[in-house]
Amino acid sequence: MALTPSTQLLPLGSPAPDFCLPDTEGRLVSLTDFRSHPALLVMFLCNHCPYVKHIRTGLAQLGRDYRARGVGIVAINSNDVTAYPEDSPDRMREEIRTAGYTFPYLYDETQAVAKAYRAACTPDFFLFDAGRRLVYRGQFDDSRPGNGVPVTGRDLRAALDAVLDGRPVAPDQKPSLGCNIKWKPGNEPDYFRHR
Numbered sequence: 001m002a003l004t005p006s007t008q009l010l011p012l013g014s015p016a017p018d019f020c021l022p023d024t025e026g027r028l029v030s031l032t033d034f035r036s037h038p039a040l041l042v043m044f045l046c047n048h049c050p051y052v053k054h055i056r057t058g059l060a061q062l063g064r065d066y067r068a069r070g071v072g073i074v075a076i077n078s079n080d081v082t083a084y085p086e087d088s089p090d091r092m093r094e095e096i097r098t099a100g101y102t103f104p105y106l107y108d109e110t111q112a113v114a115k116a117y118r119a120a121c122t123p124d125f126f127l128f129d130a131g132r133r134l135v136y137r138g139q140f141d142d143s144r145p146g147n148g149v150p151v152t153g154r155d156l157r158a159a160l161d162a163v164l165d166g167r168p169v170a171p172d173q174k175p176s177l178g179c180n181i182k183w184k185p186g187n188e189p190d191y192f193r194h195r
Contacts, residue, residue, distance in 0.1 A: 004180040006125075008137050009118040009191055012171065016040060016132040017116035021076065021106035024093040029104045031132075034072030039163045040132060041066070041156075043075045044114060044124040044181065045105070047095045048086040050145050051178035052122050058151040059123070059140070060100040066160055073103040078114035079122075079182040081107075087182070114181055115189045121178040125156055129163050136163075138173030 010017075019042075020030035034040045043059075045052050052059075063073050079087040089107050096105055108114055117126055127136035136159035143149040155174065162169045183192070 003177055004121040005175040005177050006137065006139075007118045007120045007191060008173070008175050010126065010134055010137055012134050012137070014134045016042070016126075016128045016134070017113070019076070019106070019108075019113045019116075021108055021113060022089075023104045023106055024089050024096060029074065029106055034074070037072035038070050038130050039066075039160065040072040040128045041074070041160070042117065042126040042128070043073070044078060044117070044119040044122055045075045046077050046079045046084075046087045046122045046179070046182075047091050048084060049122040049179040054145045055123065055140050055143065055151050055153070056099040058153050060102070062153045062157065062160075063101060063103045067102055069164060071160060071164070075101065075103055075105045076108050076113055077105065078108040078111045078119065080111075080184045080187075081109075082184070084182050111181070111183060111187055118189075118191055119181060120192055121176060121180055123178050124176050124181075127156070127159050127163065127169070135159065135169040136173060139176040142174075144177065 018031050081088040129135050140156050141152050141154045143151045159169045
């Protein structure tokens with residue numbers, strides 16, 4: 001397991017990169033589906049990563065809490081499922097049930113969406129305001145497998161609360177840490193390869 005930080009290469013203020021991807025039932029979900037929401041949280045996750053597993057209960061709770069407050073939330077799995085079959089759409093469907101996710105979980109087969117967001121790891125978080133400008137690309141909280149810090153989602157919740165309250169999000173944002181996105185052979189992006 002390679003511990004990989006998020007790139008934070010998508011500049012704050014950037015518009016949300018477009019996406020149109022299938023969920024686990026084959027329905028297409030796109031950026032425009034969230035146009036009426038006061039904020040949009042885009043998360044890059046996968047099923048097998050121990051860093052995602054470590055926070056998944058807290059992540060499911062955050063999803064319930066902020067969906068009730070009108071936030072659009074979507075998770076995207078961009079891993080190479082040929083090399084990592086545990087991340088396949090069938091297994092994603094199981095993960096939704098096991099974890100209790102209430103948000104769409106989409107499959108980025110070409111990995112183009114991960115590249116557009118400059119995503120590097122799972123989990124990797126991108127929060128956009130009502131104008132779909134990036135205001136946060138940092139960690140869930142300080143908890144990591146084995147460090148004894150409780151999973152609270154403190155950092156991401158603070159950013160979400162700021163957006164919903166009309167306050168600026170603090171620009172000092174700690175990168176997320178997790179497993180690297182499992183790129184298909186020859187598909188690893190330049191921004192990831194040359195870090």
